[in-house]
Amino acid sequence: MNETVCDEVMAKPEKNIASLFQSPQKSFVAVAAIDFGTTYSGCAFSTVQDFKTDKLRIVTIPLDDKNVFSYKTPTVLLLNPEGQFHSFGAAAEDHYVTLAESDEANSWYYFDRFKMQLYSAKDINRNMMLKEMGGKKMEAMLVFALCIEYIKDKVLDRLRLAINGLQDDDVRWVLTVPAIWSDQARQFMIKAAAKAGISKENLKLALEPEGAAMFCKYLAVDKVEHGDRSALKAFEEKAQFMVVDLGGGTIDITVSEVLPTGQLKEIYNATGGPWGGNYINGQIIKTLKEVIGWEIIRTFKLEEFYEYLELLRNVEQRKRGAKHDSELSLAISKDLSKKIKIPNSHKQSVRLSGRSIHLSALLMQKIFSSSVNTMTKHVEGLLQKKETRGVSSILLVGGYAASDFVQRAFREKFEQKYKIIFPLTPDMIVLKGAVILGHLGEAIVDRMTKYHYGLGLCAAAVSGRIISVEEDTTKTFFSLIKKGQTIKVGDVVTNYEVAIKAHSQWASIEVYTTDEDVPRTNIDEEHFTKVGNINVTLPQFKHESILILTITYCETEFKVIATDKTTGRCFVGICKFLGK
Structure with missing residues (x-):
């Protein structure tokens, strides 16, 4: 269970509670986005001046010169034996392969495909660790921060060529995150960005499918302006559409409606799962191990690590271009090819030809079917x-959306009833949409909650919206925000009056979530997750205080104000979902 604390800020005497939630508006010269992916990462920007004249004038910055598929580079980080940054992306892959040839790799830190741990980890906190390729551990926050810092510096270098005298504070940064990520994972990325030198005031999180939707919406408008009327239909006023963002790690799905203002509102809470393109890589490697032999592959990895890395890279590259009716051919080393004796169980689906191993079209259909189905x-x-x-x-976006298997399956299943849209360069749509979201501000006005949020209280009595709290051992769940509830970004979501009886000057009100459709009354560790405390100072010599809790939702986090009804003393905080 996550142990978290809501920061107490100095008392504010303002009577207008809503004003306490408002942040001062900053002006920026440019907006830059970082699409930090499980398999590949990319970056792009546009200046404020360019955005005024052409919303789609977005500059994409290549992070390396080796990836022929797109401007993106592999999300790979290499640190030297002292744990210091060495390289990122394809450069990190190449250098590590060189190290592996000379047996120096064991003392270095090589991280790849690590983003998924923020989806799968049960307890995300500031001190969580990541394992690199060789099994050594490093602080996860540092790993993410070093990657973000590298990309940030690349963008700033390019922006300074375009804008003379540009300061770091002149740029608004947008960092993409999956819509199905937990509150803890989102705040982890905010902290990692801060560690990378991006202040929270300059940072905006963009949910990946929403970024994709916004880019496609403006692309459709642009086409209409050039005479293609049919392109706009999916994004006209009151139109409802689904975005399926198919990444390397997760499949992320949102359903939205276009408002008269052109803004979007979520009409069903974000869903998805770990069915991304990396699953296919894993199934191909598993098949190779079954054909070649698990022990042979294990020895191959230990003794020929350079060749093993090349095999992994080959799997990724060949998989991306795999066709539904064609076999998949993989290059293997000469030594490994000599050790292969294809078992009878796989002779119909796998064949060996020189230094290549071929997986039949039927086998590839089977490998893809689990994820796609x-x-x-x-x-x-x-x-x-x-x-x-x-x-x-x-609308299908993300690198995995380019797969022939995915496109074929969606057309066969849904094309008779729905318009299926596959944008060109689907792996760049989220990134470019994130830039647009950074310029627009409140582009998404309504969202739907994925959990029930409520207070964990030892309650003596409940009268209307006033809860009387006493010291006890059994905690009762009092729902503040219901699962599936529509919440407006920036608006007050709810408020409660809580009567607290305490024997000290401090009181702590615990905040919990549950994803049950109908939450149970008593809180337990199996069904509830503690996500924060609201810590307040109570008046001295007073046995009971009535606190007015006001809660608002600000795009990626809940803000809470606890006001003492008697003294007017206010405590402003954000539920910090990360453990200390």
């Missing part, structure tokens, strides 16, 4: 919900 079944279930009956279009 799971996601299409999930989408089918979402489209049967009463909230999504108005959906007319399905």
Whole structure:
């Protein structure tokens, strides 16, 4: 269970509670976005002046010169034996391969595909550790921060060529995150960005599918202006559409409606799962181990680590271009090819030819089917919900959306009833959309909550919206925000009066979440997660205080104000979901 604390800020005498939530507006010269992906990462920017004249004039910055697939580079970090930054992306891959040839790799730190740990980890905190390729551990916050800092510096170098005298504080940064990530994971990224030199005042988190939707919306408008009227239909006023963001790690799905203002509102809470393109890599490697032999592969990895890394890179590259009706050919080392004796169980689906191993089209269909069938079944279930009956279009984005297997499956399953949209360069859509979101500010006005949020209190009595609290051992869950509730970004979500009886000058009100459809009354560790404390100072010599809790939602986090009804003393905080 996450042990977290809501920071207490000095008392504010203002009577207008809503004003305490407002942040001063900053002016920026440019907006830059970092799409920090599980497999690949990228960056882009546009100046404020360019955005005024052309919303789609977005500069994409290549992070290396080796990736022929896109401007993105592999999300790989290499640190030297002292734990200091050495390289990122394809440069990190190449140098580590060189180290592996000379047996120096064991003392270095090589991290790849580590973003998924923020989805799978049960307890995300500031001190969580990551394991690198060789099994050595490093502080996760530092690993993420070093990657973000490298990309940030690349963007700033390019921006300074375009804008004379540009200061770091002149740039608004947008960092993409999956919509299905937990509150803890989102705040982890905020902290990592701060460690990388991006202040919270200059940072905006963008949910990946929402960024994709916004870019496609403006792309459609641009096409209409050039005579293509059909392009706008999916994004007209009141149109409802689904965005399926198919990344390397997760499949991220949101369903939105276009408002008269052009803004979007979420009409069903974000969903998805770990069915991304990396699953296919894992299944291909598993098949190779079954064919070649687990022990042979283990020895190959230990003794020929350079060749093993080349095999992994080959799997990623070949998988991306795999066709539904074609076999997949993988280059293997000469020594490994000599050790292979294909078992009878795989002779119909695998063949060896010189220094290549070939997986049949039928086998590749089987490998892809588990991931593809799971996601299409999930989408089918979402489209049967009463909230999504108005959906007319399905937009597929992300690197995995370029897969022939994915596109074929979605067309066969949904094309008769829905318009299926596959944008060109689907792996760049989220990144460019994030830039647009950074310029627009409140582009997404309504979201739907994924959990029930409430207070964990030892309650003596409840009268209306006043809860009387006493010291006890059993905690009762009092719901503040319901699962599936529509919440407006920036607005007050709810308020409660809590009567607290305490024997000290300090009181702590615990905040919990549960994803049960109907939350149970008593709090336990199995069904509830503690996500924060609201810590307040009570008046001296007073046995009971009535606190007015006011809660608002500001895009990626909840802000809480606790006001003592008697003294007017206010405590402003943000529920910090990360443990100390």
